[in-house]
Amino acid sequence: MPGNARAQLLLDLADDELILGWRDSEWTGIAPTLEEDVAFSSIAQNEIGHARALYELAAAELGTNADALAFDREPDEYRCAPLVELHLMDWAHTIARRYLYEEADRVRLDALKASDDVELAGLAAKIDREETYHRLHAEMWAGRLRDEPRFRDAVEELWPYALGVLAPEQRAELARRVGLEPVDAKERGSHTSELAELWNEMTEVRRSAPGATW
Amino acid sequence: MIFEVFRQEKKGQPFTHAGSVVAPDAAFADAWAREQYGRRGESEALWLVPRDAVHQVTEWADEFDLKYRRVDGYSIKERLRIARERAGTASS
Numbered sequence: 001m002p003g004n005a006r007a008q009l010l011l012d013l014a015d016d017e018l019i020l021g022w023r024d025s026e027w028t029g030i031a032p033t034l035e036e037d038v039a040f041s042s043i044a045q046n047e048i049g050h051a052r053a054l055y056e057l058a059a060a061e062l063g064t065n066a067d068a069l070a071f072d073r074e075p076d077e078y079r080c081a082p083l084v085e086l087h088l089m090d091w092a093h094t095i096a097r098r099y100l101y102e103e104a105d106r107v108r109l110d111a112l113k114a115s116d117d118v119e120l121a122g123l124a125a126k127i128d129r130e131e132t133y134h135r136l137h138a139e140m141w142a143g144r145l146r147d148e149p150r151f152r153d154a155v156e157e158l159w160p161y162a163l164g165v166l167a168p169e170q171r172a173e174l175a176r177r178v179g180l181e182p183v184d185a186k187e188r189g190s191h192t193s194e195l196a197e198l199w200n201e202m203t204e205v206r207r208s209a210p211g212a213t214w
Numbered sequence: 215m216i217f218e219v220f221r222q223e224k225k226g227q228p229f230t231h232a233g234s235v236v237a238p239d240a241a242f243a244d245a246w247a248r249e250q251y252g253r254r255g256e257s258e259a260l261w262l263v264p265r266d267a268v269h270q271v272t273e274w275a276d277e278f279d280l281k282y283r284r285v286d287g288y289s290i291k292e293r294l295r296i297a298r299e300r301a302g303t304a305s306s
Contacts, residue, residue, distance in 0.1 A: 035236060
């Protein structure tokens with residue numbers, strides 16, 4: 001894989017994990033129950049930890065550092081899939097996204113674990129060990145809400161976005177896993193205005209003191 | 215349902231009561247307890263027990279003065295030393 005394609009792939013992954021981790025952390029303090037609050041916040045932190053590890057690999061490739069990649073780019077330079085940037089402050093949609101994202105992430109991680117890129121395959125295996133718990137959590141919730149119309153509608157609404165997390169050749173596998181028919185995907189590469197709002201908040205501290213060491 | 219959570223810090227140590235989680239079933243209790251009592255590597259193992267499964271004892275009959283049953287001030291050390299010598303298992 002040429003260097004820039006590898007860096008781009010790493011940024012796709014890292015941006016997905018950072019932005020979803022950020023979105024999920026918006027539930028901290030207000031999740032439906034205290035126990036879920038703790039669990040959901042912990043999962044959000046894990047995703048941001050995965051993002052950091054991926055940014056570090058990309059940074060080595062691009063001659064920069066993880067913080068600069070995470071915070072110093074303009075909103076339209078982020079590579080994240082539209083699924084992760086949506087501002088969903090409704091539990092049915094939030095769980096539908098977590099469930100669909102975890103299923104898509106599994107397809108993607110399985111492919112990365114089998115990659116010839118030893119460094120990336122190793123990191124994917126490490127990330128996958130934590131994702132096991134995220135999947136447990138997502139499947140448990142999806143199982144419980146499966147018969148709720150609000151949840152089913154949310155899954156259907158987010159389905160084109162979920163397909164956009166994966167490369168086209170991986171989408172049939174995702175459709176098989178979640179039992180839905182493939183449709184036109186909401187592709188990576190353009191952003192909603194919701195990302196710019198998130199970016200403003202996410203980078204505020206960093207921008208308040210450019211070049212500071214934390 | 216309320217699940218009482220018992221936590222073992224290291225292999226071989228006794229489980230001690232850590233707290234509780236309120237969860238609709240065992241699968242949720244499992245996921246939530248992992249995050250609350252194990253995500254920082256602070257536990258070797260957890261026991262999750264539905265509170266209803268706990269047989270609690272709180273009533274004590276203490277009608278007579280049974281202080282003579284206590285062993286306060288009674289030293290077993292010397293007896294133990296002699297018994298060990300007799301059995302040939304003295305620990306020095």
